[in-house]
Every structure is written in C-alpha cells, then in structure tokens.
Amino acid sequence: MVSRLSLRAQQVEGSKTLELTMKAREMRKQGIDICIFGSGEPDFNTPQHICKSAYKAIEQGVTKYTPAGGISELRHAISDKLLEDNGLQYKPNQIIVSSGAKHSLSNIFFALINPGDEVIIPIPAWLSYWEQVKLAGGVPVFIKGKEDDDFKISPYELESAITAKTKFLLLNSPVNPTGSVYTREELEKLAEVCVNRDIMVVSDEIYEKLVYDGEEHVSIASLGQEIFDRTIVVNGFSKAYAMTGWRMGYAAAPLEIAKAMDDIQSQMTSNPTSFVQIASITALKGSQEPVREMREEYNRRRIRMVEMLQEIPRVVCSMPKGAFYVFPNIQGLLGKKAMGETISNDEVLSRMLLEHANILVVPGSSFKTENFIRLSYATDMETIEKGMTRFLDFVTNHVS
Numbered sequence: 001m002v003s004r005l006s007l008r009a010q011q012v013e014g015s016k017t018l019e020l021t022m023k024a025r026e027m028r029k030q031g032i033d034i035c036i037f038g039s040g041e042p043d044f045n046t047p048q049h050i051c052k053s054a055y056k057a058i059e060q061g062v063t064k065y066t067p068a069g070g071i072s073e074l075r076h077a078i079s080d081k082l083l084e085d086n087g088l089q090y091k092p093n094q095i096i097v098s099s100g101a102k103h104s105l106s107n108i109f110f111a112l113i114n115p116g117d118e119v120i121i122p123i124p125a126w127l128s129y130w131e132q133v134k135l136a137g138g139v140p141v142f143i144k145g146k147e148d149d150d151f152k153i154s155p156y157e158l159e160s161a162i163t164a165k166t167k168f169l170l171l172n173s174p175v176n177p178t179g180s181v182y183t184r185e186e187l188e189k190l191a192e193v194c195v196n197r198d199i200m201v202v203s204d205e206i207y208e209k210l211v212y213d214g215e216e217h218v219s220i221a222s223l224g225q226e227i228f229d230r231t232i233v234v235n236g237f238s239k240a241y242a243m244t245g246w247r248m249g250y251a252a253a254p255l256e257i258a259k260a261m262d263d264i265q266s267q268m269t270s271n272p273t274s275f276v277q278i279a280s281i282t283a284l285k286g287s288q289e290p291v292r293e294m295r296e297e298y299n300r301r302r303i304r305m306v307e308m309l310q311e312i313p314r315v316v317c318s319m320p321k322g323a324f325y326v327f328p329n330i331q332g333l334l335g336k337k338a339m340g341e342t343i344s345n346d347e348v349l350s351r352m353l354l355e356h357a358n359i360l361v362v363p364g365s366s367f368k369t370e371n372f373i374r375l376s377y378a379t380d381m382e383t384i385e386k387g388m389t390r391f392l393d394f395v396t397n398h399v400s
C-alpha cells in the first residue's frame with residue numbers, strides 16, 4: 001500500500017535514545033534504582049529570580065501575543081549580551097527569539113536550504129541536526145572527527161567536504177556529545193576556509209557558559225567582518241540558566257536572513273511565550289551568580305566522573321573542556337562477554353549497562369560515532385559516584 005505519510009515524514013527518524021530511556025523508566029516503576037546519565041538537561045532548578053519575574057509578568061497580564069520574533073526589550077537585551085559576551089554587534093532587528101535553540105535551528109534551515117543543498121555536519125554531533133536538515137530538504141554531509149583531535153575537524157577536512165552544493169557548515173562549540181571546545185586559532189582557520197569558499201556557518205553556541213579549565217568560548221562570528229557576514233549565531237536559555245522547559249532560544253543573523261526567519265516563524269508558531277520573554281530579560285540582565293555556581297558544580301562533577309571512569313579497565317576517557325558530557329571510548333570492551341552475552345557494539349553495551357548495572361548511558365552511534373558512549377554529568381554527585389562504582393563493578397566482575 002502506498003504510504004499515507006509524506007516523504008518528509010517517512011524520512012525522519014525518532015530519537016533512538018528514547019527506547020533505552022523508556023526501558024529505564026519501566027525499570028524504575030518496578031522499583032529498580034537506576035542511575036541516569038542520559039539526560040541533556042541541567043538537574044538544577046531555574047534560579048528563583050527568573051521564576052519570580054515570570055510570575056509577576058503573568059500577574060501583570062503579559063499573556064497576549066507579542067511580535068513573532070520577540071518583544072523589542074528582549075531583543076535589545078540579547079543584542080547587549082552578544083556584544084558584551086561575544087564581541088558581536090547585532091541590531092535588535094537582526095535577532096529572532098524562538099521557542100528554544102532547536103526551534104531557532106529549524107527556522108534557519110527553512111530559511112536557507114533549497115532541496116538538495118548540502119550541509120556539512122562534523123560528527124559526533126547532536127542528533128537533531130541531520131534530522132532537521134533532512135526535514136528542510138537538505139542533504140547532511142558528515143565529517144568524522146578524529147578522537148586524537150578531540151573530534152574537532154581541521155580546515156583540510158572542511159575544505160575537502162565542500163562541493164558546489166554546500167550551503168553551510170553547522171558548527172557546535174562546546175560540542176554535544178564530546179564536550180570539546182574549539183579554540184580561537186582553530187576557529188580562525190575554519191573561518192578562513194568558509195570565507196574563501198564562500199559558505200555560511202550556523203554556529204550553535206548553546207553550551208557557551210559551560211567551559212572549564214580556563215578555556216574561553218569564542219564565537220566564530222567574532223573573527224572578522226567577512227565571517228560575521230556569513231554566520232548565524234544560535235543560542236538559548238536552556239543550558240546556561242537551567243530553563244529547558246521554558247522553551248526559549250534565539251538566533252542572530254544578517255538582516256535578510258533574520259527577516260526570513262521572522263516571516264517563517266510568524267506563519268508556523270507565532271511568538272515565543274510572552275511572559276517567558278520577560279523572564280528571559282531578567283535572566284540576561286539579572287545576577288549571573290547562579291550561572292557561575294552551576295558551572296562550578298558541573299566542574300566538580302566533571303572531574304569526579306572522569307576520575308572514576310579512568311579507573312575502569314578497558315574504558316578510555318579524556319577530560320572534556322566544556323558542556324556537561326563525557327564521551328569515553330569503550331572499544332576495549334567490545335567482543336568481550338558478560339552475563340553470557342557478547343558485547344558486540346556500543347548499543348549492546350548501553351543496554352547491558354542498563355539491565356545489569358542499572359545505569360543509563362547513551363550509545364555513541366546515536367551521535368553517528370560507534371565504539372563510544374556518552375554520559376551526562378548534569379546530575380548530582382551521589383548518583384555519579386554510585387553509577388561509576390556500578391560501571392566499575394560490572395566491568396571488573398562480569399566482563400571477561
């Protein structure tokens with residue numbers, strides 16, 4: 001029978017990671033204590049002053065439609081933030097506020113991609129990138145990052161992936177899932193290639209506030225006028241301010257592109273939530289102390305998790321510089337046996353870790369990189385220590 005679904009819908013893949021998460025939930029319901037390292041979500045509550053600002057806005061009746069791209073006060077506040085934090089000069093009308101960075105990305109893709117246009121995506125990468133690109137009619141072209149280079153792509157690799165059909169490079173730093181951070185020098189070299197070959201860059205900077213060891217976050221858009229003119233910066237409130245459920249993100253773009261995104265958004269969803277926009281101004285203009293405190297806590301967890309992973313035989317884990325993920329190499333466990341079953345790949349290992357060690361991790365193949373797993377340390381220290389002890393126990397006592 002001919003499918004009733006559009007070709008577009010037939011192409012899109014649901015989240016692979018959901019299956020394990022559902023299983024973990026089911027196990028929890030049965031009373032099994034599961035340590036969850038799957039989530040890309042801060043475990044902290046949204047800072048109180050931001051919540052209060054939203055309550056107040058509701059009380060004051062800020063509950064109506066707003067301009068599609070966001071209220072002017074918020075776009076000014078974002079413009080100030082981009083200048084102060086990132087050295088970027090955007091006018092408020094170049095900033096489009098959306099219901100999360102994910103929504104900003106889909107607006108951008110619909111504004112830029114013609115059928116068959118190629119989008120270069122360094123992998124491992126966040127899995128929504130290629131699904132969204134495909135939904136918009138584009139063709140994802142992957143560059144496989146090398147473990148020795150912290151999975152960061154080189155200008156040569158970028159250069160050789162560019163074709164006449166390349167529309168833009170989709171860059172993410174700090175990177176989900178590896179926690180890698182591109183340095184200024186690395187970005188300068190990538191920017192040079194983009195300018196010379198005249199391709200655009202979509203720069204997802206959602207984890208910018210989560211960098212450690214004195215590393216600095218650099219926006220590729222800040223590296224000269226020519227790259228600025230070709231870049232669209234994406235950012236949001238989910239990670240820095242622990243505001244995942246509020247759904248608030250934004251993009252800053254050359255005016256013509258911002259205008260197209262505004263028109264698309266006005267037809268697809270209208271404005272992002274009115275009172276959340278007020279709370280987001282408070283997030284940007286209020287105390288940044290909670291951001292610093294959360295970063296310090298993530299840092300402690302990062303160090304502890306890596307320390308404990310490094311003690312597990314056959315697991316190789318380096319210290320990531322950003323975001324809240326670690327991405328250990330588990331190749332040494334593949335082909336071994338545990339509980340009468342061969343650990344044939346990262347997906348099997350992830351399922352076995354859930355079933356036999358009661359810890360939830362995400363297989364690297366979800367991010368198009370086999371032989372690795374991703375663990376999020378956006379969870380409390382007690383869970384980290386308990387979970388890593390279980391992992392160690394599983395490998396030392398059951399894998400042979």
Ligand code: PMP
Pocket residue numbers: 040099100101102103126172176204206235236237238244248249
């Ligand atoms: N980009 C990356 C790299 C992410 O990891 C995420 C969230 N997992 C997002 C964007 C989406 O964030 P938001 O909640 O703002 O839609």
